[in-house]
Amino acid sequence: MNLIEELRWRGMVQDMMPGTEEQLQKEMTTGYVGFDPTADSLHIGNLVPIMLLKHLQRAGHKPLALVGGATGMVGDPSFKAEERKMLDEETLQHNQRCIKAQLEKYLDFDPAKPNAAEMVNNYDWFKNISFLHFIRDVGKHITVNYMMAKDSVKKRIEGDNGMSFTEFSYQLIQGYDYYHLYNEKNCRLQMGGSDQWGNIVTGTEMIRRKGGGEAFAFTCPLVKKADGTKFGKSEKGNIWLDASKTTPYEFYQFWLRCTDEDAEQWIKTFTFLDQNEISSIIAEHNLDKGKYTLQKRLAQEVTAFIHGQQELELAMMTTDFLFGKLSLDALKSLSDVDVKKVMAGVQQATITKAELAAGIDVLTFMTNTQIFPSKGEARKMLQNGGLSINTEKVTAQELVVDSSFLWNDKYILVAKGKKNYVLVTAE
Numbered sequence: 001m002n003l004i005e006e007l008r009w010r011g012m013v014q015d016m017m018p019g020t021e022e023q024l025q026k027e028m029t030t031g032y033v034g035f036d037p038t039a040d041s042l043h044i045g046n047l048v049p050i051m052l053l054k055h056l057q058r059a060g061h062k063p064l065a066l067v068g069g070a071t072g073m074v075g076d077p078s079f080k081a082e083e084r085k086m087l088d089e090e091t092l093q094h095n096q097r098c099i100k101a102q103l104e105k106y107l108d109f110d111p112a113k114p115n116a117a118e119m120v121n122n123y124d125w126f127k128n129i130s131f132l133h134f135i136r137d138v139g140k141h142i143t144v145n146y147m148m149a150k151d152s153v154k155k156r157i158e159g160d161n162g163m164s165f166t167e168f169s170y171q172l173i174q175g176y177d178y179y180h181l182y183n184e185k186n187c188r189l190q191m192g193g194s195d196q197w198g199n200i201v202t203g204t205e206m207i208r209r210k211g212g213g214e215a216f217a218f219t220c221p222l223v224k225k226a227d228g229t230k231f232g233k234s235e236k237g238n239i240w241l242d243a244s245k246t247t248p249y250e251f252y253q254f255w256l257r258c259t260d261e262d263a264e265q266w267i268k269t270f271t272f273l274d275q276n277e278i279s280s281i282i283a284e285h286n287l288d289k290g291k292y293t294l295q296k297r298l299a300q301e302v303t304a305f306i307h308g309q310q311e312l313e314l315a316m317m318t319t320d321f322l323f324g325k326l327s328l329d330a331l332k333s334l335s336d337v338d339v340k341k342v343m344a345g346v347q348q349a350t351i352t353k354a355e356l357a358a359g360i361d362v363l364t365f366m367t368n369t370q371i372f373p374s375k376g377e378a379r380k381m382l383q384n385g386g387l388s389i390n391t392e393k394v395t396a397q398e399l400v401v402d403s404s405f406l407w408n409d410k411y412i413l414v415a416k417g418k419k420n421y422v423l424v425t426a427e
């Protein structure tokens, strides 16, 4: 399968300019996607264009990731019902730095490779272009009629809200980016979400009218959920790629909880697994859907790609907690930082090291740590067989808890019932 055939199979091609497939077969081609610094992190909606750049690079072509320092100052009106709020320059600078650092993680920038990825920022070429120069040299090649006819801005032009000249000029700025990269980086391809088609075509038009040759493009469909609700949101809002905004555990859960129908599509779009592998995962999934084989594999692949293998393993451990099947040995093998991550959602308690050194009976231990409000309640749980320490069931109320129960020098894990864990830290 060539790149475009593969992307078609993955459901990642919406519109394509004629000749794009031939160009990609003919020679190593430089292609770009732009990301505006509208927030201090990318979110999973941006993951599709990132995947496009990744696929491009895997197929031997050269990806350019553009950070929109200039376009971010203007605001893309494409398919937006209202004028955007302008971000102040300090916020934009901060956002640019964050997004750049994220993009650097996902592509291969190794300069020794002929198709090494490169990062560019359109502020670098726009900062020196004067307004007069721009309207004479760029604006003159594109008619207002042409700009107004775009689907992406039609509603705004026909509606009551209107659109500022600032946002209206956005497509010329993005168009000029393509023209600039065409000349400076021999870039022949622009990709993006389907909402970007209008802006991209303004670019190829500008290249043509300013005497350039052919430039190519394709867009990918916007990701939708099968039930029609919006993709990429949880109850808490956006699913961010930044671990401090959406923890790897929450990220993993997002994918784990999707429907069979969505998982079948998303495993194609959001992983690099090939056709054979995906077919066999789906076949295995269909043998027993209750095992969530498909969702698990999807969640594992995407979490490992975004957060790395280690964070994935921690997220899976935390998930095991929810299902009451954590292995204590696995937990013991973790660093302190990682124990805290896995246990982030678990009830916490403390006990003094001195008490443990002396040794206390299990019921006193349960009340001193405030795991139970009274010895009577702790006893009841113990007698019902629902109390465990370090995953061993406690059967005798005479049991003495002392320092020998500590693992990693400071922890004791208590469970009330099957799934209610308490992590006790000795201080």
Ligand SMILES: N[C@@H](Cc1ccc(O)cc1)C(=O)O
Pocket: 033, 034, 035, 036, 066, 068, 071, 076, 122, 173, 174, 175, 177, 178, 196, 199
């Ligand atoms: N307009 C794009 C971002 C972008 C910016 C500049 C470009 O040259 C290309 C793309 C978006 O909103 O997603």
